[in-house]
Each structure stands twice: as C-alpha cells, then as structure tokens.
Amino acid sequence: QVQLVESGGGLVQAGGSLRLSCAPSRVIFGLNAMAWYRQAPGKQRELVARITSGGSTNYADSVKGRFTISRDNAKNRVYLQMNSLKPEDTAVYYCNVETMGASPYWGQGTQVTVSS
Numbered sequence: 001q002v003q004l005v006e007s008g009g010g011l012v013q014a015g016g017s018l019r020l021s022c023a024p025s026r027v028i029f030g031l032n033a034m035a036w037y038r039q040a041p042g043k044q045r046e047l048v049a050r051i052t053s054g055g056s057t058n059y060a061d062s063v064k065g066r067f068t069i070s071r072d073n074a075k076n077r078v079y080l081q082m083n084s085l086k087p088e089d090t091a092v093y094y095c096n097v098e099t100m101g102a103s104p105y106w107g108q109g110t111q112v113t114v115s116s
Contacts, residue, residue, distance in 0.1 A: 002028055002105050004095045009110030012085055016114070020080040022107055023093030027076060034078035035070050038091035038112075043063035045094070049080060064090070085114045 003025040014016055020036065029034045035050035049069035057069055068081040078095060095107035 002026060002097075004097060004105050004107035006093065006107040006110040009093060009112045011113045011115065014085060014087055014114055014116050015074070016085050017083045018085065018112060020082065020093055020095075020099075020112075022078045022111060024076050024097070024105070028069050028097060028099060028105070030102065031073070031076055032098040032100055035095055035096040036069060036078070036080045037094045038064075039094070039109075040088075040091040043091075048093070051078065060064070078081075082112070085112075087114045087116045090114050 004022050006020060006022050007018040010018060016024045033052045034051055036048040038043050038048050039045040047060060048063055048069055051057045051069045051071050059067060066110055071078045090110040090113050093112050094109045097105045
C-alpha cells in the first residue's frame with residue numbers, strides 16, 4: 001500500500017509563504033494527475049490545485065496568482081508553493097495522487113495556519 005507523506009505546513013503570518021511537499025512511500029506506477037486539496041473547520045474538502053501528467057494546471061479561483069503547483073515526475077513528488085497567504089487559507093492540506101486503474105491515494109494531511 002502506498003502512503004503519501006506531506007510536509008511543509010506550519011504557522012505563518014498573513015502575507016507570508018509556505019511550500020508544501022508530498023512524497024510517496026514507494027514508486028507509483030501508472031501515475032496520472034496530482035493535486036492538493038484543503039479542508040477548513042466546518043467546511044467541505046475543496047480542490048486547491050491540480051497538475052496533470054503533461055503539466056497542465058488548474059487552480060481554485062481563491063488561490064489563483066498566489067499558489068503554484070509543480071511536480072517532479074522522476075521522484076513522483078508534488079509541491080505547492082503558497083505566497084501572499086491569507087487567514088482564510090488556514091486549513092488542513094491534503095495531497096492527492098490519481099493513478100490509472102486504481103483508486104486515488106490520499107496523504108494524511110498537513111496543517112497550515114495563517115495568523116492575521
């Protein structure tokens with residue numbers, strides 16, 4: 001069973017930056033799109049950013065221009081650079097990996113807290 005391990009979360013002041021990383025416990029075959037989701041207290045989990053195997057990206061409107069998703073195909077890793085953070089970005093951030101022919105994998109989540 002593949003495990004996804006996120007890192008890079010933490011506490012930051014508004015306007016600051018964080019970089020999230022997600023690494024699998026072993027090589028994932030048939031890797032497809034990779035994404036970051038987040039869930040704030042009392043809210044549903046939402047898609048933050050997604051990147052396809054070909055490098056196409058899409059972002060939630062609330063993070064466009066501030067967040068950048070990237071991936072390292074050789075290492076099966078995905079990153080989320082978060083700039084100009086706002087208190088409303090506070091949430092648990094989850095890594096998601098889609099594969100061909102199997103259910104998607106989820107990380108355990110990493111807390112991001114932005115203070116005003």
